[in-house]
Amino acid sequence: MSLFSSRHKPHLAPALDDGELCRVVKALHDVRRPGMIGMTDLHVSRVSDLLRHTGADWDRRAHRLSVLARTTADSGVPSTWVAREPHRADALLLDAWARVVRGRSSGGLGDADAVVTSCHRAADLSPEDPTPWVIMLDASRLARWAPRRVRAVWHEAVARDRWNREAHLQLLGYLSPEEGGSLIQVLDFVDSLRGQAPGNAPTAGVELTAAVGQYRSVVARGGVEALMARDFWKHGPVSQALGRAGETWPRPGYLRHAAALADLNVLAYALVTAGRRGQAARVFTALEGRVTSWPWRLGGDPVSRFAYERARAVR
The missing domain is CATH 1.25.40 (Serine Threonine Protein Phosphatase 5, Tetratricopeptide repeat)
Structure with missing residues (x-):
């Protein structure tokens, strides 16, 4: 008998071991299926509920938002949500991070100002959350901001969550040769x-x-x-x-x-x-x-x- 059961067959797992996130990500793939009328609204609700229930667990919140941004970047979910709730921090952040993901795929961030504006608005709505500053760190790598500006954003992120994994990885990327x-x-x-x-x-x-x-x-x-x-x-x-x-x-x-x-x-x-x-x-x-x-x-x-x-x- 094989040491590994069929359950352990290697597979890509962007959600890792986050079961709630995994279920939402799986459902989000229906967005791209033709004829699925109303599915975008349903998925906006699913994403909204997941992030609301995450609360102030900044570590898990950054993980979930980063995965959701990659999953929804080419869908209508981020733009639909932010149009519906322009004063919701979660919506602003998902839309901003999805823009960065698209910019990374295309090789440049043409709407850096829009990303920064959304992140600042989210930071005003949720001052204790490090995630807006984490997303700006990601944007800084594409836009090649000056070191002084990046350091200022970095300090805002770690002042809110000292060992924030995503913030550290973003700065590591910025500093890389x-x-x-x-x-x-x-x-x-x-x-x-x-x-x-x-x-x-x-x-x-x-x-x-x-x-x-x-x-x-x-x-x-x-x-x-x-x-x-x-x-x-x-x-x-x-x-x-x-x-x-x-x-x-x-x-x-x-x-x-x-x-x-x-x-x-x-x-x-x-x-x-x-x-x-x-x-x-x-x-x-x-x-x-x-x-x-x-x-x-x-x-x-x-x-x-x-x-x-x-x-x-x-x-």
Whole structure:
């Protein structure tokens, strides 16, 4: 009998282990089906109810909004909702983040002012919520705002939620060499976080996310460096971070934030690229077949790559 049941067959899981979000996301796909009259209004109600029930759990709220923005970006849900309730913070934020998602797909954010205006309006309506500032951080990466402006937005976000995962990942992206920053800036940011954040904070995956980016840069250079890329994981803070994560993260209940399974996917990818399949096996078991597109898409089809590496690790 196979170690993994059919229930654990690898599959993309953008909602991760959030059952309520998963049900809404599944229903949202009906928006694109022809002849589904009135479905957009129904889905607006579903999204509205989900976000209202999320309350002031800022970590889960950012996770849900980010997934919903990606899911609805090419539908009429965000625009319909914000037209219906222009003074509802949730509607403003979903519409703003969906605009950023579309901008990322097209390679540029043509309506940055509209995004900023919506976020400021949402911030006025819900002053304690860090999410408007998180979305502006995402927009800043496309619009390439000046560092001073980005830092001001960053401070607003973390003043409201010190270890906000999404805010940290957005700033990491802004600082990366691929987006106009530098490796030194990334390392300084990671060093600062390592010295302050609890090991199981929502920001736990930031260091390994940065390390995967560095590893991929080594691979992309080709030649001898690419052939020796596995050695990247054997030295210094990167090796220590990978070892700590491999030991602690798979423990039941250790990671409790909304996107913990996304960080476990990053960990599984890092462990297999480092040749540490024994540790990776525990992570794959904990994931129960739930796959995130990144970082597995770096090696081709994410589900196929996940399945291949899981089969090699779990024997």
